[in-house]
Amino acid sequence: IKNIQTYYRCDDFVVNDTKLGLVQKVREHLQNLENSAFTSDRHRKRKLLENSSLNSKLLKVNGSTTALCATGLRNLGNTCFMNAILQSLSNIQQFCCYFKELPAVELRNGKTAGRRTYHTRSQGDNNVSLVEEFRKTLCALWQGSQTAFSPESLFYVVWKIMPNFRGYQQQDAHEFMRYLLDHLHLELQGGFNGVSRSVILQESSNLSASNKCCINGASTVVTAIFGGILQNEVNCLICGTESRKFDPFLDLSLDIPSQFRNKRTKNQESGPMCTLRDCLRSFTDLEELDETELYMCHKCKKKQKSTKKFWIQKLPKVLCLHLKRFHWTAYLRNKVDTYVEFPLRGLDMKCYLLEPENSGPESCLYDLVAVVVHHGSGVGSGHYTAYAAHEGRWFHFNDSTVTLTDEETVGKAKAYILFYVERQAKPGAEKL
Ligand SMILES: [Zn+2]
Numbered sequence: 001i002k003n004i005q006t007y008y009r010c011d012d013f014v015v016n017d018t019k020l021g022l023v024q025k026v027r028e029h030l031q032n033l034e035n036s037a038f039t040s041d042r043h044r045k046r047k048l049l050e051n052s053s054l055n056s057k058l059l060k061v062n063g064s065t066t067a068l069c070a071t072g073l074r075n076l077g078n079t080c081f082m083n084a085i086l087q088s089l090s091n092i093q094q095f096c097c098y099f100k101e102l103p104a105v106e107l108r109n110g111k112t113a114g115r116r117t118y119h120t121r122s123q124g125d126n127n128v129s130l131v132e133e134f135r136k137t138l139c140a141l142w143q144g145s146q147t148a149f150s151p152e153s154l155f156y157v158v159w160k161i162m163p164n165f166r167g168y169q170q171q172d173a174h175e176f177m178r179y180l181l182d183h184l185h186l187e188l189q190g191g192f193n194g195v196s197r198s199v200i201l202q203e204s205s206n207l208s209a210s211n212k213c214c215i216n217g218a219s220t221v222v223t224a225i226f227g228g229i230l231q232n233e234v235n236c237l238i239c240g241t242e243s244r245k246f247d248p249f250l251d252l253s254l255d256i257p258s259q260f261r262n263k264r265t266k267n268q269e270s271g272p273m274c275t276l277r278d279c280l281r282s283f284t285d286l287e288e289l290d291e292t293e294l295y296m297c298h299k300c301k302k303k304q305k306s307t308k309k310f311w312i313q314k315l316p317k318v319l320c321l322h323l324k325r326f327h328w329t330a331y332l333r334n335k336v337d338t339y340v341e342f343p344l345r346g347l348d349m350k351c352y353l354l355e356p357e358n359s360g361p362e363s364c365l366y367d368l369v370a371v372v373v374h375h376g377s378g379v380g381s382g383h384y385t386a387y388a389a390h391e392g393r394w395f396h397f398n399d400s401t402v403t404l405t406d407e408e409t410v411g412k413a414k415a416y417i418l419f420y421v422e423r424q425a426k427p428g429a430e431k432l
Contacts, residue, residue: 069144070390072400073137073151077168080399082155084384085177087397088370088419090141091388092318098221099135130180131187133157142390148400173372173384174253174322174417181250185222226250228316231354236297237288237305243298246313251320251417254279260338276342276418279323284310284352311354319349319366319420325374335377339414344368344407347420366420374416387413 073083090096133154140149159166162179219227230247260274286309289295294303325336350356350364369389376382385398387410396405 069142070395070397070402071141071143071146072148072397072402073141074148075399076150076152076155078170079151079155080384081171081173081176082151082158082165083399084173084372084386084397085180085417086137086151086154087141087386088372088388088417089177090138091370091390092225092419092421094317095221095225096138099131099138102131102135104135105129105132128157128160129187130154130157130161130183134180134184147402170381172326173374174251177320177417178250181222181226185220188220188222189218222250223248225318226316226320228252228312228319229314231311231313233309233311234295235307235309236295236300237307239297239299239304241297241299250316251322252283253322253324254283255324256336256338256340257282260340261336262338274338274340276321276340276347279321279340280349280352284312312349312352313354315349315353315359315364315422317422318369319347319422321418321420323416323418325416335374337377337414339412342368342371342411342415342418344411346423363422363425365423367423368410368418369421370419371410371413371415372417373413384416 073086075083137149137151137154140146158180161183162176164179165171165176228249230249230252232245232247234243234245235241254276256274257278260278286307288307289305291305295306296302297304297306323340326333327336328334345367347366347368348364349366350359353359353364356364371387373385373387374382375385385396387394387396387405389395394405394407394410396403396409
């Protein structure tokens, strides 16, 4: 009952900026959650008793054998965009482990503490913590104790601190991921019990090079893992003056080149197939800017035509590539359904680097760890699922259902967001 009262406080924000009809919907949903939490709790206890003697790690789902240790995420009403991102992030080991190793809020504060000292700077609200709910969700996955976890408390924090995601409409998974990472970063910068995590992180590992790639102030696990730096080079076409600017990034949004946009099927006979390399090349190629994007040249002292080029100045540990599948045409947001071929192993990023000679032989190679896929035609509709590799095996995460799959199936997916992890130099290689 105590929890429910906390949830009802959310009514304040629902009334303020969403349609009144939604309030009723939210109330009904909360009521359902309350009921289901109660019954599923009893159900879980009973199930645990039934299963305790079996201790089986395998479960039959849809006729195929699935590892029971994989945990699905319940859909709370078009929340597959969130589930697909959470499952992907949960399989990025370095990132996930950091959160799982954080002590729980109760432990951080001590049971007698009157109020939480675990501040959330970004929200200015001591009652909600995105980091804590994110931690709890990650801990619930891969436990083997249940087949599906209901991420409602995380979802309510999301509602509270990310107004764009309120309601039960379908949302954009990429947009959600950006908000989630930005908010985690901000909250982690706020520190724990007066000790800044970012300071600990910086002292414990050699992250001096990442200082430059902070999206906002001090480095956190978010920028240390996903942060890279782009060099943006602009050349005035009239006087030739070059200007350079460093842009930190957490992911790269790549266009599917226009010549591939109308291709709908993986058909080899109708010309070359679009590859991830085509998308990366079009992102880093020299581009002549439109008349509508004139650049203010300091030498000419006026707006001039120019060219633009991106170089990667620093590659991140985890390279997140977002394929721009949604495009605005007049009033409609259309989806580009082109299949884009991507490597599961050994994506070589060396040719996009500003100073490739400064990187080791293997530090530019990346292996795929997760893919988010959007099924359906529109951004406001459709369904998101994710493929992710866990201990050498590929899984398909479709909300509460998790199935074992194979590399061939993953390779055929029409990827929306790809997560690549930097390949570690082989142990012993440094000694030579
Ligand atoms: Zn100029």
